[in-house]
Amino acid sequence: MPADLSAATLARVPERMRPRARPGGAATAAGAGAAPGIVHLGPGAFHRAHQAVHTEDATAASGDDRWGILGVAPRSTGVVDRLAAQDCLYSLTEAGARGRSTRVVGALTATLALTRDRPEVVAAIASPHTRIVTLTITEDGYTGGDAVTVLADGLLARLAAGATPVALVSCDNVRNRDQVLRRAVDAAAARLEPGRRRALAEFVAGAVTFPGSVVDRITPAATDRDAALASAALGVRDAAAVVTEPYSSWVLTDDFPGGRPRWEDAGVTFAADVEPFERLKLRVLNAAHSALAYLGGPAGHRTIAAAAGDPRLLALVRRMVHDEVAPALAAHGTPVADTRHYLDTVLGRFANPHLPHTTAQVARDGSRKLPVRILDTITELRRAGTMPDAATSVVAAWIRTVRNPVSDDGGPLAVVDPLLSRGVLADPGRATAAEFLRLLTADGDGALAADEEFLALLDARVRELDRHGTAAVLG
Template sequence: MTPRLSLATWRSAAGRPGVTLPAVDPADLRTGIVHLGLGAFHRAHQAVLTEDAATATGDARWGILGVTQRSARVAEQLAPQDGLYGVLTKGATETSLRVVGTMRGVAFPGTDTDRVLATVAAPTTHVVTLTVTEKGYRRAPGGGPDLTDPDLAADLAALTSGADAPARSPIGLLVRGLARRQRADAGPLTVVCCDNLSDNGAVLAALVDAVLAATPSSDALRTWVAQSVRFPSTMVDRIVPATAPAHRAEAAALLGLVDEGLVVGEPFSQWVIEDAFAGPRPAWESAGALLTADVAPYERAKLRILNASHSTLAYLGALRGYATIAQAVADPDLEAAVRALVNDDVLPTLAAPEGMDLERYRDDVLDRFANPNTGHTTVQVAMDGSQKLPQRLLGTVRDRLAAGAVPVAAAGTIAGWIGYVRAAALGELVVDGRAVPLDDPMASVLAEAARGPQDGLAERMLGVAPVFGNLAGSAELVGAVRSALTEQVRA
């Protein structure tokens, strides 16, 4: 029987071709970071760069306590492995595996809330990071916290009463951790949002402040957060597809060990971080991260070029039955649609960040999408469109309309999303031989708007204000979306 990856077994993989092991003994690392949202992306991105920083500097203070979000599954995978896991990097022609040892503990809030709160409050903890997806922030349509959300409400009730109840929401867990840290007088803290939200640090800071403003007897905590906690903005980029059984088998052959916590990533990785910290931090710049005074230009370029292109390929590709993004971008019609989106609508709205060639970035993005070994699925990228479109596409649409231009290509992406939603709502979306349901926090609202007659579909969908705001009032945009939907039906 093949042994499992763990602190007791990882050295047995030394010298195996294509395998890299931790240069710093994981057992020597101390916990200095708490991460909320222990999904595949964090394990393939921030955790890797954190380990690389420890390797470059020899600073052993930055082990991570990883906290799962909705279920205990990842914690159950990693706990028997002492937090160790592999990252299988799949290029177009080359594959490699590295074992990451920076995860020094794993926790599930359903059973380990007190452990998480105590670690956030520990004076040796200096950073909290988050990857909880756009919908994990429990925001109301206006952008503030959704105080009617039952999970967030339960956490705020626990904050007010001091009850020792399991945390049920990421923001609630964070705020309760901040309260514990304030009471412990453990010093300042930096909270780093790594999700695809525009100006994500400021967004998170505003959410925390609004939650505290709405919570009785939290004035002192609110003042302490304003004085002692920093929320730098970031931009993150690495394609991390779902781990498939074939990936696990490939990794086991390379490693000679079973790894239930395996994640998969492309060779490319980027992290831009606002240099605004409240205290000590890992030397992430020594691992290739860019520390800058202003993340916004990098973030805007990534959201509008990469993420909008990703969503375009996902919706239009799924409607054509393509299972993966690589298959979709290989379709000349869909590649042309993405190039039109970027060239005609996105690039006119962007100022190139220092050292960044936007046209080359566009081409690099398309090359990355064409890598068949990432296996990033159209359905995976397409989910939660009501949360993603405002971040990825609608800023471009508004900027083009404000400039007096009709964003025809962007309207094609909106039409692709509408077509995807309608097909899924009607049970007519089939991808790779499998019926695909509508996976979105607003699924019921979207389905009701989409199920009506084809005539008026553009108006009904653009009229979903939590997604599109006042864009339904643009006759030019409505007309462009209507025309794109007509062409979509004909195709």
């Protein structure tokens, strides 16, 4: 049986697979190593496939080793415990059309668990060595849980220690994530007693920035087979292996008052405004993902890769983006050719057979995802006098699945959605298309829910799917 990955066994790993840099020197557990420049809340697979890799590559390119990352687990301790046992080392496997490429990443210099190391986490956020705090805590983490609360406590401790500037960067797949994070910090401050609330508000206004950020890298959970293949390539056993695609994108606004890694040397794009990038990703990549999930799952495709290989589904997705999304984005200044080229890239990524992203996983939380992925496009086209047929079919497919979670061949479909868990609909199976639409547009201006012509098409499309399955819209 091979030895476990660690600093002591790193020499057994082929040289080409060893870390490209070790920011801050040797890594340790429990925050005992060199002071990190970045504290990250939520060191799950996505962070370790994305921000950590860009940071290590920037360090290797620039030689600036001040940017080690302290990984903090907000809830469960499994990931950080496994990382700590490996001196914070882990493997990253990029799997694509050209096969697999594995490397060891050494960007993490220490780990902590919020549930048992809270004072140390607060101290790390307060440290003058920490110039950046990044977060991947999922959408729910900004409205519940302890991550934002400890962030506010750390900022207050930072103020007490001398108030050096710091940048807070949300790297979650949440719309307007910089604003979401700022509001979450403000909400945490509002729960403080008046004096501390005032002090924190003044500090945030004067010394804390919230750079815009758009992230993109498909990173499913690693399987036992992925871990075994990574271990075989390395010659040592890795209990924290990550598998991802070759593609990676990160767009940031350059608002880092305490400094930052030279991420531009590692493929990161800096822009004055990330909104166009976010809009393109939401309405092309995320919308296509949802279309393949809500139509591909009922059609019998277990994975996104399988759905992306179905010519009927591809035709609908292309029609949706070419005929509906592209004109809507053009009104915002995105050239139609750019949108179509991006779609081609996206569909190639979705077809990657090495990434077992299931349609059921992508289909989760549709009531949160559809408004920004699909309904914004529909709303804008309706204002322009156009009826978006393909996008309407995607919304109808989601409604049909929630009302009757059965595939075309009679098998059960898993439905995970806050709309159901919170009892918003007493009886989803009997709810009308109009009721679903009102729920999806509850945070909007209400125009789409009052659009009788669109509602008639949506209702008809749901009925067609009920009677004939996905063939009703795929042909």
